[in-house]
Amino acid sequence: LFLHGGMLSMVRSDFAQEAPIWRVKSAYYGPKAGNRRVDQLDKQLLDIVQENAELTSEALSALVPLSPSAVQRRLARLKKDGVISRTVALVDPKAVGRVLTILVEIEIQTEHRQGLDQFQRWLQGADEVQSGWYVTGSSDYVLLVSVKDLEEYNQFIERLMTENPIVRRYTSLVVLRTVKSGFKIKVD
Numbered sequence: 001l002f003l004h005g006g007m008l009s010m011v012r013s014d015f016a017q018e019a020p021i022w023r024v025k026s027a028y029y030g031p032k033a034g035n036r037r038v039d040q041l042d043k044q045l046l047d048i049v050q051e052n053a054e055l056t057s058e059a060l061s062a063l064v065p066l067s068p069s070a071v072q073r074r075l076a077r078l079k080k081d082g083v084i085s086r087t088v089a090l091v092d093p094k095a096v097g098r099v100l101t102i103l104v105e106i107e108i109q110t111e112h113r114q115g116l117d118q119f120q121r122w123l124q125g126a127d128e129v130q131s132g133w134y135v136t137g138s139s140d141y142v143l144l145v146s147v148k149d150l151e152e153y154n155q156f157i158e159r160l161m162t163e164n165p166i167v168r169r170y171t172s173l174v175v176l177r178t179v180k181s182g183f184k185i186k187v188d
Helices: 040-051 057-061 068-080 113-125 150-163
Strands: 008-012 022-026 100-108 129-134 141-147 167-174
Touching: 040 057, 040 068, 057 068, 100 113, 100 150, 113 129, 113 141, 141 150, 150 167
Parallel strands: none
Antiparallel strands: 008 022, 100 141, 100 167, 129 141
16 A cells, blocks of 8 residues: 555565565655654755745645645645744845844853853844854854944944843954855755
8 A cells, every 4th residue: 555645655565474464664764853754855845945935835836746735735744843943034134224244253251051041032132133153162152143333233232241241252243245145954
């Protein structure tokens, strides 16, 4: 018995036995997502929707060997399983007056859990911070900051240093030119 959609196939292992034994084999392979694995068709869909999440299921079905309803079911499952974490619109920072991008390396004084938690909550509430990472190396955090000008950046740094005594030092790396920008994840 073979079920289409790449989810499950059952193969009879011995036709000569009175009571047939069935072996279940999964058609999924690759990294696990929730309780299921991401198969090749899922990977094709993920690759396409990372470039354009506005494509209809009809347009997607023209690009992968699935019906529009199968595309909808797969995308719903990928969302439910957390493979697709969210669908957003990417705004050009310059189009909304955010012309200055700065990478900020932060060194903290101590790595006590309570202080780290408080600092991370502060970062999550700072509108200027687009992304932030707790990292290894000489810095403890790296932030991607988007502001309209140096005055706004200086105000951000003053708040950072005043409201977070855990911060020992920071280094600003002003972006002169964006060489590559994107969020697409390679799906193998």
